[in-house]
Amino acid sequence: MKILIIEDESALSKSIAAYLAAENYTCELAPDKKTALDKIETFDYDCILLDISLPDGNGLQVLEALKANHKTDGVIIISARDSIDDRIQGLQLGADDYLTKPFHLSELSARIAAVIRRRRFAGNNVLEAEGLLLDPQARTVKVRQTPVDLTKKEYDLLLYLLTNRNRVVSKQAIAEHLSGDGEGLFDNYDFIYAHMKNLKKKLLQAGWTDRVKAIYGMGYKMEVP
Numbered sequence: 001m002k003i004l005i006i007e008d009e010s011a012l013s014k015s016i017a018a019y020l021a022a023e024n025y026t027c028e029l030a031p032d033k034k035t036a037l038d039k040i041e042t043f044d045y046d047c048i049l050l051d052i053s054l055p056d057g058n059g060l061q062v063l064e065a066l067k068a069n070h071k072t073d074g075v076i077i078i079s080a081r082d083s084i085d086d087r088i089q090g091l092q093l094g095a096d097d098y099l100t101k102p103f104h105l106s107e108l109s110a111r112i113a114a115v116i117r118r119r120r121f122a123g124n125n126v127l128e129a130e131g132l133l134l135d136p137q138a139r140t141v142k143v144r145q146t147p148v149d150l151t152k153k154e155y156d157l158l159l160y161l162l163t164n165r166n167r168v169v170s171k172q173a174i175a176e177h178l179s180g181d182g183e184g185l186f187d188n189y190d191f192i193y194a195h196m197k198n199l200k201k202k203l204l205q206a207g208w209t210d211r212v213k214a215i216y217g218m219g220y221k222m223e224v225p
Helices: 009-021 035-044 058-066 085-090 107-120 152-163 170-177 191-203
Strands: 002-006 027-028 047-050 072-077 095-099 127-129 134-136 141-144 168-170 212-215 219-222
Touching: 002 009, 002 035, 009 027, 009 107, 027 035, 035 058, 047 058, 047 085, 047 107, 058 085, 072 107, 085 095, 095 107, 127 152, 134 152, 152 170, 152 191, 152 219, 168 170, 170 191, 170 219
Parallel strands: 002 027, 002 047, 047 072, 072 095
Antiparallel strands: 127 134, 134 141, 168 219, 212 219
């Protein structure tokens, strides 16, 4: 799961990133509005942590940009402002939650998980696809109660395909998701082919019908009812 932390307090953003990394999230940092706008225009995130007091503008303008571009990234506002007007304005612009500073990182992590569950998993704790069961919290995968042992990259690839089921995802998007560095530049996609081949082999061995199709010239698509 990919998180964007839009926060100008360096110590706080690094502390959040370190905590979430230990929870198996991939984090990117944006210390100002300009950097944040560049990132949300280029990449998609599972959840965005947004401070509304930024050195070069109001963070709510980032929310407005997300809405204008029809982006579906989850958003949690993290702010020292605690007025009801700020809360209402942020929620009306599309934020999923509002957390007032200071806060416990464990609570932040729980709220992020709740937002992702609502946004990506339709409120479900476990993703299911024709007998394939993936538990994002426990990070386990089963095929009709048979455990499937996946590497971290294979698990991340499967989760990405499941959350984008019945949609074509490009090799570029998959590469950015798996690398987690947000650079967007890759010499080739051989590492995707290798992870995809190993993932499909393990799922087939566990008894799952292969539903991941290569779409020529575009990418991959997991086709499930």
